Amino acid sequence: MCAPTGIQYDLTLQTPSGTARAVVTEVAAGLRAYAVNGIDLVETFAETSQPPMGAGIVLVPWPNRIRDGQWTQGGVTRQLALTEPARQNAIHGLLRFTPYREVSRQSDSVTLGATVFPQSGYPFHLETDVTYTLNADGLNVTHRLQNVGTEAAPVAVGAHPYLKIGDVPTGDLVVRVDAATHLDVDDRLNPTGETPVDDTRFDLRAGVTVGELDLDDGFGRVGGSGEHTVTAADGRSVTLWGDENMRYVQVFTPRIFPVSTVDADPIRGQAIALEPMTAPADAFNSGAGLHWLAPGEQWIVRWGIRHAGFDLSA
Numbered sequence: 299m300c301a302p303t304g305i306q307y308d309l310t311l312q313t314p315s316g317t318a319r320a321v322v323t324e325v326a327a328g329l330r331a332y333a334v335n336g337i338d339l340v341e342t343f344a345e346t347s348q349p350p351m352g353a354g355i356v357l358v359p360w361p362n363r364i365r366d367g368q369w370t371q372g373g374v375t376r377q378l379a380l381t382e383p384a385r386q387n388a389i390h391g392l393l394r395f396t397p398y399r400e401v402s403r404q405s406d407s408v409t410l411g412a413t414v415f416p417q418s419g420y421p422f423h424l425e426t427d428v429t430y431t432l433n434a435d436g437l438n439v440t441h442r443l444q445n446v447g448t449e450a451a452p453v454a455v456g457a458h459p460y461l462k463i464g465d466v467p468t469g470d471l472v473v474r475v476d477a478a479t480h481l482d483v484d485d486r487l488n489p490t491g492e493t494p495v496d497d498t499r500f501d502l503r504a505g506v507t508v509g510e511l512d513l514d515d516g517f518g519r520v521g522g523s524g525e526h527t528v529t530a531a532d533g534r535s536v537t538l539w540g541d542e543n544m545r546y547v548q549v550f551t552p553r554i555f556p557v558s559t560v561d562a563d564p565i566r567g568q569a570i571a572l573e574p575m576t577a578p579a580d581a582f583n584s585g586a587g588l589h590w591l592a593p594g595e596q597w598i599v600r601w602g603i604r605h606a607g608f609d610l611s612a
Contacts, residue, residue: 301345303328304397311406311432318432327398327410327428329354329459332437334608339536341460341555341569350556351571352458355394358426358443359414361456362516362548362579363387365488367419369582371452378419385486390458392420398428407431416447423447424591436537436604443599445591453591454577455599456548460555460569461538463530468557469509469568471528475502475549477517481578488580492518502549505529508570511551516578518546526572534607540574541600545587548573574601 304324311318321331321342328349331342343350367378367388378388398410411427414420422445429440445451462468480500482491495501500515508528526547529535540547550571556564576599577587591597 302348303330303345305400306330306345307400307403307408307410309406309408309430309432311434313434318437320430320432320437322408322410322430323349323354324397324410326355326394326396327412328356329430329437329439329457332603334605337464337608338462339603339605341462341557343556349458351460351550351552351569352390352394353460353571355390355458356428356441357390357456357458357573357575358393358441359420359422359424359451359453359455360391360577360581361454361573361575362577362581363389363486363488364582365486365580369419376419376421387486387488388419390456392417393426401427406433422449422451424451424453435606436602438602439600441599442596443591444596445593448593450590450592452582453589453597454575454581454587455543456573456575456577457601458571458573459538459603460571461528461536461603462569463528463534463536466530467509467567468528468570469507471508471530471570472505473502473508473511473549473570473572474505474527474529475517475547475572476524476526477502477519477547479518481516481518481546483515483579487514489516489578489584508551508568511549511570512553513549513551515550516546516548516575518578524574528570528572532607535605537604537606538572538574539602539604543576543589543599544574544601546575546578548575 414424555569557567
C-alpha cells in the first residue's frame, strides 16, 4: 500500500560513536523522522498517516498565513485559495501536498525538487529543491529557489519541525528562543504589530518550561544565526539553527499532538514546533522579510538541527 506521503527516503550515517537516521517524504519533502541511536529528536508519525499538524513539511513560497488569502501587487489584488478556512487565511504555501521528485540521493543525504507553477493568486514560476544531509552532530537542510519566470516573484521559506528528546515528556523540556520581538496577532492569528519581548511572558531567551506555554506565536530577532533550543533535565539538548535569512521563528505548543499510539489509537500530548521562517505571517502584505526573486535568480536558505550531550556510544 502506498504511503499517504509517498516515497520514504531513509537516510543513515554511521560514525564511530553511533548511528543517525532520518526519513524524508516525497510529499511536501517533509522530515518524518530524525533519530540518533534510536533516540527521536523530532516528533515522528506513522508511514500510514498524513503529517499531523504540519509535522516536518516544507513551507514555500510563504510560511504561516496570508490574511484572507489576498495581497496586492501594482494595484492588482491577488486571491489565493483559502487553505485555512476556519480563519479565512491562506496558509503554509503551495507545496504542502505536492509530490517532490528525486534529484540526487546518497546514503546520508537526499535532494528533492518541486515546481511552483503560475496559478490563481501567485502568477509566478519557480523551481525549488531541498537537500537534507546527516552529519556527525546533526541534520543540515538547504533550500534553493530559482525564478524561471519572466517577472520578479515574492518568496519566503519556512519549515515545520517539532523537536523532542526521546521519551522525555515534551512538557518537561526547557525551551530557549533567540528572539527579541513578538508578533502581536488578532483572533485569526494575523499580525497587528511587533513589540519587544522584554518584561513580557513572550521573553523566552532565558528559558521557560514547555509545559507552562500555550503558544502559536511568531517571533523576530535582529541579525546573526538564530539558535532555538530544547533541553532536558539531564543536560541533553536539541537546537534548531538558521542562517542569516531565517530572521523569524514560529513557536507552536499544541497539547493534542499524537505523541504515540496504542492499538492504532493516538495518545495525545504536548509537542513543540520551532518553525524557522524567512518572513512572518502575512509578509505578502507587510513586506516584512519578503524576498523578491528576479527572473533567473537563485536564492539559497539554510537551517538545521543539532544535538548535544548525547552519549552516542551508549
